[in-house]
Amino acid sequence: MTDVIAEAFDPPKEFEQYRKYWGALQAQGMLIAMSTKKEGVMQQLQASMADDLRRVYGEQLDKKRGHWFHLGNDPTGKAVQEELLRFRGGSDLQAAIWDERRFYTYDLLRLLPYAEVEIINREEFLQAAQLADHPATEFPEKYIQVYLKIQRWSDERFPITLECDRGTDELKQCTLSLIDKLTITGHPQAEVTRCLRKQKLLTFLVQVNRSQPNSHWDINRALRLSPTFGLYRLQDADEQTYACAFNQDALLLEALKWRIPKCDRSKPYIF
Structure with missing residues (x-):
C-alpha cells in the first residue's frame, strides 16, 4: 500500500519539488478530512493510511498537522487547502x-x-x-x-490576455494570493470578457517586462516547464505586467519559486 500512496501523492517526475514542498501537508489534509467521518471502517482505513504515509513522509507528516489548521485562518489559506484536496484532477480554470x-x-x-x-x-x-x-x-x-x-x-486564434482592475500596490507577487476583478481581453464576444469578473482565484504572480509581449514565457523557460503548463500574461490597472498561474499550477510555482530570480529570496508560503 505504501507504493500506491507514494504514487497517488507524486506529481510527474519533473515536478519532484512539488511533492517535497506540498506532499506531507496534502497527505495530512486528507487524513484530517477523513477524521470527520465517524464510521468504524473509515477510522480503520485512516489509521492504516496514516501508518503508510509516515513511511513515505516520516516525521514531516505529523509536523504538518498544525500547518494545515493554520491555513484555515484566512481566505488564501482556505483556497490552498481546497486545491490540495483536489489532488491533480481537472484543469486549473x-x-x-x-x-x-x-x-x-x-x-x-x-x-x-x-x-x-x-x-x-x-x-x-x-x-x-x-x-x-x-x-x-x-x-x-x-x-x-x-x-x-x-x-x-474559429479558424484563427483569438489573442486572449488577462487584465485585472487592481493596482500594482494591491497585488502580491512571488507568493500565493487571491485575485479578483479579472477581465479576459482579445475575445470577440463581450459576455466572455466578464465571465471571471466576480470570481476570486488562487494565483501566483511574477512581474515581467511589459515592453516584451512574450516576456511571461521567460518564467516557463527558467523553470523548464511543459509548453502546455497554464502560464498566462496579466496586466494590472497600472499597466504592470505579470506571468500568472492559477490554482494547482500556482501551487507548483510556489514550490519552484526559489529558481525564479525575482522570487528567490521571498519567504515560503508554508514553513
Missing part, C-alpha cells in the same frame, strides 16, 4: 463544455482562443448532459468556473 453531443470539462483559457461560445447556467448544462447519459457528478460545481455551449470553432 475549469469550464464545463457542451459541444454538440459531447459534454466534457476543459481549461477555460485554452479553449477561448479557438471558440465562440454561449455562456449558460449550470441547470441548463446538466439537463442536456444528463439526457446524453452524463451524470451531474461528472461536473462538480465546486471546481467549475463557467458553463459554455460551443457556437463555432
